[in-house]
Amino acid sequence: MSVRRLPVYLVLDTSGSMRGEPIQSLKVGVQSLISSLRQDPHALESVYISIITFDNEARVLSPLESLETFQTPLIDCPQSGATMTGAALELLCQCMDREVRKNTETDKGDWRPLAFLMTDGSPSDTALYNAMAEEVRRRPFASVIACAAGIKAKHEPLKKLTENIFNLETMDGHSFAGLFQWVSSTVSSGNRSMGASASITLPPPPPEIQVVI
Amino acid sequence: MSNLLPEKSPSPSLSDFIRSLVIELAAMHREGKAHGAIKDEVKTWLATDSAAFDPLKFRAAAISNTSYDAGITEDVAAFMACARFWISRSSSQDHSLFRASHYPHEKLPLPFLKLLEKTEEAYCHPRAMSDFLEALNEEHSEAPELPADQPVPELAPPPAETPQQVRTPAGIPISIALPNGTVGKPYEIEPGKIARAIAAQCNDNPARARIAHLQLPDDCGLYFDAATGAVSGVPSRNLEQQLHLDYISSPSAASISCKASLFINPDPTSLWKDLPTNPDAPYQKEPLDHKEYSLGHFRVVAASRRGRSHANRGDFRDDDFAIGHADSTGWLVVAVADGAGSAKYSRQGSRIASQVARDWLVSTLDSPEYASLGNSQSLENPAQPSNPKRAIRDLLYDAARLAHYKIKEEAENPRETLPEPSVIRNYDTTLILLLMKKTEAGYFAATFSVGDGGAGFLLEPKTATPLTHADGGEHAGQTTFVTIASSLADKEENLVSRYSQTIEPDFTAVLAMTDGITDPKFPSDAAFADPKCWHALWDELKPAVKDSAALLEWMNFFSPGNHDDRTLVAVLPASAPANA
Incomplete structure (x- = not known):
């Protein structure tokens, strides 16, 4: 019998503006997310993680893999360039359509997936972004959470994607650690039984994260 | 280089x-x-x-x-x-x-x-x-040396641990990530695999490369075979460690040091905590409950236990059950309810749903007009307006609706002090109702279910009839609840899709359970329809239903990914010996 998986997609901005401390903090944050999830028995049995990064283009840095076997990839970013958030969402939809299993007569489906988008800017590919934000909304994600990191991150485009927007004022190690700890508790609560229409209840964010309304 | x-x-x-x-x-x-x-x-x-x-x-x-x-x-x-x-x-x-x-x-x-x-x-x-x-x-020894007073540039640090390191042709030190392991699960890296991986990075000939030594912690349960380059064993503890290995690119070359990282996950079963629930929260509920009854022609063994996922967070058990018997007419009433994990007062929703439905069904059925089923026709349709007797399925539908309204009443006028006003959504719960009666034609069983979990009728050696059809969505955990008005809105549709009945000359057991049991024991809809799966479950249950404490203990079985609350009610013939 295959275990029902909880797919978790991390969609991370690696555009040029992330160079330096932000990207370093992000790497440490992702690593600490993996480590803390590994201390959660439920997550260790059911969470599958995929990392999508985007800058001039979007790519699947780590295909969906179980937390047990997951190895944190090298996350790097170019010197400069565009922020192709729309392309990243397009890739997210493709991955989800391909990877997330549905209930069938003979197999139990996966839990509805979670997606976290972290960006420190605004989409360069606006038209694609708008179209793809709608595509994401049409898909049965248990929750899509967007995090606007730093002062340059724009909230308006993120509102098209989800109601769950959080603001990270600074992009230092401390803030990212708080963010990913919270992501970890959100993933843990995603394992609970959910209603057909209900969206998951997010745990309260840490003080470094501001809820955007 | x-x-x-x-x-x-x-x-x-x-x-x-x-x-x-x-x-x-x-x-x-x-x-x-x-x-x-x-x-x-x-x-x-x-x-x-x-x-x-x-x-x-x-x-x-x-x-x-x-x-x-x-x-x-x-x-x-x-x-x-x-x-x-x-x-x-x-x-x-x-x-x-x-x-x-x-x-x-x-x-x-x-x-x-x-x-x-x-x-x-x-x-x-x-x-x-x-x-x-x-x-x-x-x-070029004639090249000017760095001035003595200049600090050593950060750019050329002295190599940290080893004077020589395996590098890519571009000069990047190679670090190998060994596959992750898990405590207690056999671990193996096939012979030569590590050497080949490093050789590929260095443009060395993989056929000639080998690993002379891999330094593993003494007590970790893993062993390196220098002859073949394989790693094997069963990890005995979690690890997150940088290891060193000696790489030899060809038989004539000297060994070069290379870093390797190894991550051993903890055994998930060792991580579960059993935290107490908050004693000040409204709607207290014990994490464990078990009861057994001898009611007319039936013996009933019931148990309900808090799932590991709830115990790990100190959450309440959200499942509940209620058993009753209409003594004058011989009707047995069983209700099993599973509160939604995402709803904060669902433990109370499941309690109200099961108790309200049970109480109303017992009092309604404890009346002479329900003393006999009569012919099967009367089950389906009482027809005569003079006959106050209503079809069993109508009764079950009404019991579910009554449960809905009673929960709504509680949400709007809570009997306990809640920190904030509530809504029925916070009490989301499934409900499975089972009625049984011994008749001249045999044992009659009828069910009405809203949500997941399930019930089935077993007769040894091989017969099994599923009595419910689970409400599921495309993804795991999606279901519907008796607390969602639309679930019960269309009466005709409900009577067709949620009601089920059977009558057999004899029976071995009738089981009603929440998804904490059905998910691990019936991995798919096809399995739920397969009598073999039901009898496999019964083979496990037979020794456990001798008393409710044993049943409660059995329900602690471990199944990866299945840690929800578990509730099971087994209805057995009264004649069944207690130690069957």
Whole structure:
């Protein structure tokens, strides 16, 4: 019998503006997310993680893999360039359509997936972004959470994607650690039984994260 | 790094330039400044081929990096990128990819061009630069030494643990990530696999490469076989560790040290905590409940236990059950309810649903008109308006609706003090109702279910009839609840899809359970419809239903990914010996 998986997609901005401390903090944050999830028995049995990064283009840095076997990839970013958030969402939809299993007569489906988008800017590919934000909304994600990191991150485009927007004022190690700890508790609560229409209840964010309304 | 050794006399000005640049960069970084004019300096230097590097000018063009923490690594990367760009721009042959062979420029030594070529796509590591500088020094002892008062540049740190490390041709130290393991699960890396992985990175011949030694912690349960290069064993504890191994690229080569990381996950079963629930929260409920009854023609064994996922967080058990018997007419009433994990008062929703439905069904059925089923027709349709007797399925539907309204009443006028006003959504619960009666024609069973979980009718040796159809969605955990008005809105549709009945001359057991049991025991809808799966479950249950404490203990079985609350009610014939 295959275990029902909880797919978790991390969609991370690696555009040029992330160079330096932000990207370093992000790497440490992702690593600490993996480590803390590994201390959660439920997550260790059911969470599958995929990392999508985007800058001039979007790519699947780590295909969906179980937390047990997951190895944190090298996350790097170019010197400069565009922020192709729309392309990243397009890739997210493709991955989800391909990877997330549905209930069938003979197999139990996966839990509805979670997606976290972290960006420190605004989409360069606006038209694609708008179209793809709608595509994401049409898909049965248990929750899509967007995090606007730093002062340059724009909230308006993120509102098209989800109601769950959080603001990270600074992009230092401390803030990212708080963010990913919270992501970890959100993933843990995603394992609970959910209603057909209900969206998951997010745990309260840490003080470094501001809820955007 | 034989590929980086200079082949012909390089211009001394090159090493001078790089040296000066490195010293200036290191000094600037200490001042909190960065990479101001690398681009211009590289351009000037390449264009003039003189000792044109002006440290003062370079420093003056530095920018503050207080808000931008670029490391010296970034500056070296920038230096390499600029050098590549300016050199390749001067050629019409190839703009996209740098080729050392295209630039037989006198003033640029081939090793430097090769270094640029190797770093064309790979990330440039400072160590590649430091190796290059070392190589220059070896060849040209006349090259000026660093002034004694200059601090050692950050760019060329003394190698940390091992004097020699396995590097890629571009000079990046290789670190191998061994596959993750899990405590208690057999672990194996096939013979030669690690050596092949390193050889592939170094452009060495994989057939000749091997690992001479892999240093594993003594008590970790894993062993390295130096003869074959395999790793095997059963991890005994969690690890997150950097290991060292000795790599030999060919039988004649000396061993080189290489880092390897190994991660051993903890055994998930060891991580579960059993936290107490909050004693001040409204709607208290014990984590465990078990009861057994002897009611008329039936013996009932019931148990309900908090799932590990709830115990791990100190959450309440959300499941509940209620059993009743209409003594004058012989109807047995069983209700099983599963509160939604996502609803904060669902433990109360499941309690109200099961108790309200049970109480109302028992009082309604405890009346002479329900003393007999009569012919099967009367089950389906009482027909005569004079007959107050209503069809069983109508009763069950009404019991579910009554449960809905009673929960709504509680949500709107809670009997307990809640921290904030509530809504019925916070009480979401499923509900499975089972009625049984012994008749002249045999044992009659009828069910009505909203949500997941399920019930089935078993007769040994091989017969099994599922009595419910689970409400599921496309994904795991999606279901519907008796608390959602739309679930019960359409009566006709409900009577068709949620009601089920059967009558058999005899029975072995009738089981009603929540999804904490059905998910692990019936992995798919096809399995739920398969009598073999029901009898496999019954084989496990038979020794456990001798008393409710044993049943409760059995329900503690471990199944990866299935840690929800579990509730099971087994209805058995009264004649069944208690120790069957």
